[in-house]
Every structure is written in structure tokens, then in C-alpha cells.
Amino acid sequence: MTRSGDAADVIVIGAGLAGLVCAHDLTRRGLQCAVFESSDGVGGRVRTDVIDGFRLDRGFQILFTNYPQVTDRLDLDALEVGTFEPGALVRVGDVMHRVADPIRQPRQLWSTLRAPVGTIGDRIRLLRLVADVRTRSAVTLLQRPDMSTRERLTAAGFTPTMIERLWRPLFAGIQLDPDLEVSRRRFDVILRMLASGDAGVPRLGMGAIPQQLAAQLPADTIRLRAPVRSVDGTTVELADGERLSARAVVVATDGPTAHRLLGAMVADPGSRAVACCWFSTAQAPWAEAVIALDGTSNGPARNLAILSHVSPSYAPPGISLLAAAVPGPDALDPALTSRVREQLAGWFGSTTHDWVHLRTDVIPHGQPDQRPPLHPRQRVNVGGGVFVCGDHRDTASIQGAMYSGERTAAAVAAHLART
Ligand SMILES: Cc1cc2nc3c(=O)[nH]c(=O)nc-3n(C[C@H](O)[C@H](O)[C@H](O)COP(=O)(O)OP(=O)(O)OC[C@H]3O[C@@H](n4cnc5c(N)ncnc54)[C@H](O)[C@@H]3O)c2cc1C
Secondary structure (H helix, E strand, O other): OEEEOOOOOEEEEOOOHHHHHHHHHHHHOOOOEEEEOOOOOOOOOOOEEEEOOEEEEOOOOOEEOOOHHHHHHOOHHHHOOEEOOOOEEEEEOOEEEEEOOOOOOHHHHHHHHHOOOOOHHHHHHHHHHHHHHHOOOHHHHOOOOOOEHHHHHHHOOOOHHHHHHHHHHHHHHHHOOOOOOOEHHHHHHHHHHHHHOOEEEOOOOOOHHHHHHHHOOOOOOEEOOOOEEEEEOOEEEEOOOOEEEOOEEEEOOOHHHHHHHHHHHOOOOOEEEEEEEEEEEOOOOOOOOOEEEEOOOOOOOOEEEEHHHHOHHHOOOOOEEEEEEEEOHHHHOOOHHHHHHHHHHHHHHHHHHHOEEEEEEEEEEEEEOOOOOOOOOOOOEEEOOEEEOOHHHOOOOHHHHHHHHHHHHHHHHHHHHHO
């Protein structure tokens, strides 16, 4: 039997950031939405589990606080975002070197100059690069000639040492891109964010972000544990056989699922995998809220962070919570956890024997694969009252997912006004 989507104007499939923003904007325009979410909670790839007093995000993630969608839509004060300190620790040989942020920590530049992470020329090139991206709008950066991130850095004159020891591990973590293959357009936009704002995590975990968005929707808008099996025009069929129809349908799933549901109307964007090994320890291996990078690029973990240094509520008092992020194909290795343990024992010695492994998250589709040419602002109206949104339509990020939700809501509203 086909029912109307609980008398909704629009059925939204998926309660990730894109679907939540889309439903919010449609609701604000006076349209009734019904959101169907396959899992047991909202947030999609941005969720947090509380386990034995630890807050474990589903994979190590960071919120850039000056993403335009973040500043416009989120109550950052309510999220109580704990922020990373600028700069990084970079592991080269047997030593952790402190590398300062030349923009925000000019006084520490001297210690940076002694770190074997590049030449003085590289520092000057870094300042030039940052000045370049800061003085241009994100829209302009996303339209410049495209190439891979590695080609972009090489063209900017960085030495191979600087690329391998700093850029590669840093953007391996952010773009899930251990080989710097992703589009320079994304790289430029992210660098702009890094250079002009803070990066951090909410007090209650990254999952607090979609929770805040979901709380703005009318009660009963979201139906959890309601996987959609198929989409046929503006009628959807749930896994239990229930069929519902509405005036428009928005597929707000990840890209590969949108492709499965809509076939040739939406290309599969490809996937970048990522994993995260979570450990607890009474003896934190370093004391500051900075990220640590694998300057050897041997991995498998490329980025480490002690989340409890950034936001103490991530761990019970007196205990530290460490995330070891593994982007790329290594994420899918069944022997990953023991390889990460071995790598970190090499870094921090026998103290790691007491570390407790809490969980390993393996996420085969961490982000869509956005190699060049990257064309954000992909089509969201695929015809016949069916729309699509998600990070695969814009940039693979919290900002991109939310922005695509906004764009799609505007397109749906215009379509419904016409019909
Ligand atoms: C480990 C990791 C680290 C990341 N790090 C960062 C970072 O530091 N900064 C940053 O900006 N971005 C980061 N990202 C990217 C960012 O999290 C994503 O781009 C964004 O969350 C995507 O949101 P979305 O709404 O497009 O998709 P999703 O979050 O995938 O939401 C899709 C929703 O659809 C649901 N769904 C799927 N199929 C169905 C179905 N058949 N029926 C009903 N519901 C369905 C899913 O359960 C999900 O809730 C990271 C991602 C990962 C995984």
C-alpha cells in the first residue's frame, strides 16, 4: 500500500548533516518534511559514542569553526568547542619536533627553523601561500585551474622534504589522502580555514553538531531505523515494504548509496577510506593540545591527537584519550590495530604496553574521492521531483555537506513553487 509520507511535502532520505540542513531549510519555508534514516541516530559520518566514560567519535574528525555554514547555523558557544593549539609535532627519525604556525606563533619561529621539516625558503613559501589563499574568497579558490595537491605544492616551489614531512601527513589526515592526489581546489579552501580560524571538537563530541541541527526540527520529523530500499519517482519504499509518496524526494545519503538508489542519475563519486584506533592511557605521550604528524609518511597512522587535551570531557579524569588516524588503503587492512600498536611502540617505547585499545573504527567511505578535476556545486535536481544532496555534490567536508543541504532545499522549494 502506498501512503503519503505522513502527509509530508518532501521526503528526505538520510539524517546526516546534508539531510538535516535540507530538512531545516524546507521546514523554515513552511514545507512539511519527513526524514527517513537507516541507522539508530542522526549525524551519519559525524557521530559520537559514549563508552566507559570516553567519547569516541566515529573516526577522528575536526570542526573548523570559521566554515561559513558553521558560523551561520551552529551555536558554537553551546557546543563549547575545545580548540587545538596552532602548530604541530612532527615525528622525524626518532625525534618529535615542534613546528610552530608561522602566522599565529611568530615568536616560536626560531624553534621551527631548527626542525628538519624544510628550509627557510619553505617557510617563506608557506607565508606566501597562506597570504595567497587568505586574500581570495572560497568561491575564487574553487574556480582556479585544477591539479593535484602534490602538483600544486611542487609548483609553489616547496622542497620534497617539506612536502613529505609536513604537507603529506597533515593533508593525509584532513583529505584522507596519503598520496596528495586530491584536488588543489579543496586543499586551498582547507588551508584558508586553517590559516584564519580555529580547529577543535565540541565538549560532548562531534556528534553534538548534528544533534544541535536535529533539535531545530519539529518533533517527529525524523524516523530512525527506517532504511529506504528504493526510490521510484516521488515514491520511496522502505526496507520493510512500506511505500510512501510526497511531492518531492531528496536523497541525502552518501554518494555511493545515492548512486545505488538513483542509478545513472547520480555517478558513484568513489570512496576514500579511513580508520581510527582509539587508546586510553594514564601517561599521555605529550602534554599539549597539538596534533602529531608522521613525518616519515610510513604510517599506517599519519595523525595522532590526544582528544582529552583538546576537550577534557572526552575521557574520565586522570586518563588520556588518544586517536590514531589511518587514512587511505591501510585503513582496510585486517591487521591494522596491531600494526598501529607496533608503530606507536616504535615512537613512544614501552609506555605503550599499558595503553588500552578501546576501539578501531573502519570507515570504507570516509569521504568521496575528489581528485581533479573537482567541480563543486554539482547538479542537485535530477528530474521528476527527485533531488540529491550530500558532500559528494560540493566539497567533502562538514561545510560541503551543509552547503549542499542548503542548495538543495532552495532548489526543492523553487520546484514546488513552480508545480
Ligand atoms: C573519519 C572521518 C573524518 C572526517 N574528518 C573531517 C574533518 O575533520 N572536517 C570536515 O569538515 N569533514 C570531515 N569529514 C567529512 C564529513 O564528515 C562528511 O563530509 C560529512 O559528514 C558528510 O555528510 P553527509 O550528510 O553528506 O553524508 P552522511 O554523513 O554520510 O549522511 C548520510 C546519511 O544517510 C543515511 N542513509 C544511508 N543510506 C540510507 C538509506 N538507504 N535509507 C535511509 N538513510 C540512509 C546514513 O545512515 C547517514 O545518516 C570526515 C569524515 C570521516 C568519516
